[in-house]
Amino acid sequence: MQTTREDIAYRKSHHMKKTLMIPRTNPSWQPQSWQEELSQLITDPRHLLELLELDMSLLPLAQKAHKLFPLRCTHSYLQRIEKRNPKDPLLLQILPLGKELEQPEGFVKDPLEEHAFTPAKGLIHKYHGRVLLMASAQCAINCRYCFRRHYDYIDNTPSRLQWQPALDYITKTESIKEVILSGGDPLASADKVLFWLLEQLEQIPHLHRLRIHTRIPLVLPKRINTALTDRLKQSRLQQVLVMHCNHAQELNGEVGQALNQLKQADVTLLNQSVLLKDVNDNTQTLVELSESLFRYGVLPYYLHVLDPVSGAAHFDVKEEDINALHREMLALLPGFLMPKFVREVPHEKSKIAAV
Ligand SMILES: *Cc1c(COP(=O)(O)O)cnc(C)c1O
Ligand code: SF4
Numbered sequence: 010m011q012t013t014r015e016d017i018a019y020r021k022s023h024h025m026k027k028t029l030m031i032p033r034t035n036p037s038w039q040p041q042s043w044q045e046e047l048s049q050l051i052t053d054p055r056h057l058l059e060l061l062e063l064d065m066s067l068l069p070l071a072q073k074a075h076k077l078f079p080l081r082c083t084h085s086y087l088q089r090i091e092k093r094n095p096k097d098p099l100l101l102q103i104l105p106l107g108k109e110l111e112q113p114e115g116f117v118k119d120p121l122e123e124h125a126f127t128p129a130k131g132l133i134h135k136y137h138g139r140v141l142l143m144a145s146a147q148c149a150i151n152c153r154y155c156f157r158r159h160y161d162y163i164d165n166t167p168s169r170l171q172w173q174p175a176l177d178y179i180t181k182t183e184s185i186k187e188v189i190l191s192g193g194d195p196l197a198s199a200d201k202v203l204f205w206l207l208e209q210l211e212q213i214p215h216l217h218r219l220r221i222h223t224r225i226p227l228v229l230p231k232r233i234n235t236a237l238t239d240r241l242k243q244s245r246l247q248q249v250l251v252m253h254c255n256h257a258q259e260l261n262g263e264v265g266q267a268l269n270q271l272k273q274a275d276v277t278l279l280n281q282s283v284l285l286k287d288v289n290d291n292t293q294t295l296v297e298l299s300e301s302l303f304r305y306g307v308l309p310y311y312l313h314v315l316d317p318v319s320g321a322a323h324f325d326v327k328e329e330d331i332n333a334l335h336r337e338m339l340a341l342l343p344g345f346l347m348p349k350f351v352r353e354v355p356h357e358k359s360k361i362a363a364v
Pocket of ligand 1: 133134135136139140141189359360
């Protein structure tokens with residue numbers, strides 16, 4: 010008898026059932042759903058240091074910085090961090106550090122002055138033809154360099170009913186062709202919320218595109234499931250997903266699977282990174298990032314120079330080093346793997362070339 014697809018699917022699901030029966034006390038047990046993994050984040054600095062077998066002398070300052078902007082990390086992301094290495098480039102993106110308590114001049118709470126471009130709650134309209142909609146207050150991971158680390162999400166992220174003014178603004182502003190779902194992380198929302206929002210947007214005739222800015226395919230890859238990709242595939246809107254990968258070490262097989270599913274749903278995959286001191290501020294790391302991204306079917310889009318948000322000054326890369334990195338990358342990469350070096354300048358009509 011021939012083996013059919015259904016056979017294979019059945020065997021797979023049967024096998025899944027078996028693994029589901031492993032008791033929770035088993036140390037190799039993995040959360041089975043993305044919601045479960047999202048509810049089991051690492052949020053205690055001591056726990057993080059223990060899991061990664063790091064020196065406990067880091068703890069007092071980590072706890073202080075954690076009070077300013079809490080630690081949040083998924084188990085999936087944690088598995089890609091090297092143990093006993095305080096300089097691991099992924100660890101540096103999530104570990105609260107004493108340096109965050111420093112207050113150097115020029116680093117402020119709202120570096121982009123976004124409050125000036127908010128025509129409706131949860132909506133930022135800064136550039137022609139596209140708006141940014143805060144679709145979720147949550148992230149699966151808190152990135153220490155985040156320019157929204159001081160953002161008042163509770164105040165600015167509308168619940169379903171409160172989205173109406175933003176939707177009304179988009180509907181009456183016919184120049185808007187593209188809605189960008191941002192946050193927080195828009196994919197941290199439940200399908201129900203996300204699909205409802207998508208349905209509202211699909212009904213606005215002048216919209217052509219939906220763009221999703223997210224770190225979820227990297228930090229919680231199992232969230233990219235068939236319910237989501239099937240829904241995206243059905244949409245009349247063209248879709249672009251911009252993921253935020255800063256280092257090739259963030260990419261692994263699980264991430265590759267999630268990206269493949271998105272590609273199958275005809276989603277265009279782009280990446281933007283932030284240039285971060287000691288994480289990715291050297292030519293070899295950035296070249297490897299571009300090359301790896303392309304192997305995973307993703308094109309580099311932007312490399313952002315750090316926004317001067319207070320608490321993140323230690324990630325800042327000097328102007329002359331940025332210029333040198335740009336020059337060296339150009340000499341090593343094909344043009345289509347060269348990200349645009351940009352910075353965000355408040356009140357400009359687009360992102361501005363950084364070199
Ligand atoms: C970055 C950004 C966009 C998107 O800009 P692109 O250059 O199209 O990627 C849109 N709105 C806001 C508020 C942004 O910060
Ligand atoms: S996922 Fe994005 S919005 Fe969330 S903390 Fe990281 S950089 Fe900030």
